[in-house]
Amino acid sequence: MKIPTIKKNGYQIVLPIFEGPLDLLLHLIRENKIDIYDIPIVAVTDQYLTYITVMESLDLDVAGEFLVMAATLLEIKSRMLLPPDPKADDDDEEPIDPRKELVDRLIEYQRYKEAAELFGNWEIDRMKVFPGAERDIEIDYSAVMMKNVTPVDLLEALKKILAEVSDGEEEVTTLTRRKVSLRIRMTEVWRRVKNGPQLVLFEELFDEARDRTEVVITFLAILELLKLHRIEVRQDDVFGRIEILRMEEAMEKEEDE
């Protein structure tokens, strides 16, 4: 394990590096010679939090995962302080140890750590073995057709292209996204209905909608105008065309304004 040393305020602090919260917990368990199936959760939580505090005081980035585990430990700690569920007493089943899930995770992680070690050893073994080296196969370039064209010609041609490319100014295309607000679209729809012929088809109002958002906004605009009694929606038969009509009162009202 890599042990980095950090100098702070004249002190030299040696802090082991852990792969994650599970790694740190396994370290604490081994260090304190704790039975993994019977973790003294209070003591371990304290030590765990101390470690995190040290990390923070050294301005090391404490990854979010370490904090999640701290919360888990505190949760287990509080669950262990709670009296057992009286309902659970009715059953013959033993109450589930709040630590069980964590212990299972720790044991599983320990196995994968071991597997990783195994993989590392295999990797080293494998590197001692050399397969046939990659060969630079010489290609017979006489077979490539280059009649009356010399490498110099090719170079000249390349220069010409490069000059053309760097000469012109780079063309910049700016894509602007049209922001469509409901208010603007309502005005647009209203204007169209007001100034247009007697009736406008529902579909026609979507002519200018260019994407899904605009379709939705246009639709909302229609609903709003309906609510405001500016327009009327008519459909003569089932699945027939939907027509949008202006409300004459609305027209009159607007003229008054």
Next chain:
Amino acid sequence: MSNEINEIIYGSLKNIVQCMLFVSTEPLSVATLAAAAGVDECSIEEAVHELILDIGQSGLQVSRIAGGYQMCTRAEFHEICQKILVPQNQKLSRPALETLAVVAYRQPVTQPEIEAIRGVSVDGVMKTLMNRGLVRECGRKQTAGRPILYGTTPKFLEHLGLSDLADLPDIDSLAVEKIEEMQAQQELFANAEIAVKMSQSSEEPESAGAPVGKVTSHG
């Protein structure tokens, strides 16, 4: 052409296989060898077997790698080989090895599942493993969000010198000693339970630390 090769006597099929393995940098499958030589796979297996016995006297070896065969130098000679060329594969970091182990054993597996086992985010590590061709996407899990499933590649087997995923030891057989070590004090379980109960009745929650401390001091 193939008729011509079909007439090759058995002894020289071994030599043909040797040549094919020699010119290839990657493991060759029996099917590839058979197709190239124009013979059936059974004959190739026999020829390879012969070759393995034959080559045992030399500085080379033929091993079963990633489901095929590969001719390599013998590990004993790695020092001398390294004077001629440097190993090209870079060693994997510990997080990469751990992640690779989880993928290898749990495949097909999603990234959140890997993260649950390792307890850390594996974003960067997964990218490294994918870039090195050791891990690949292998479909999507049919659950909410259809997360990407990952698995190992033949290159993974090659990288570790494995023939098959079945070569991996059973995961439950790993770390048995270490885990046993960590449960050496199991007989104290009863004491710990008392400790917890005591802390429940105690008015000062700090006192919970004291009896627990006893448990740890037994080690």
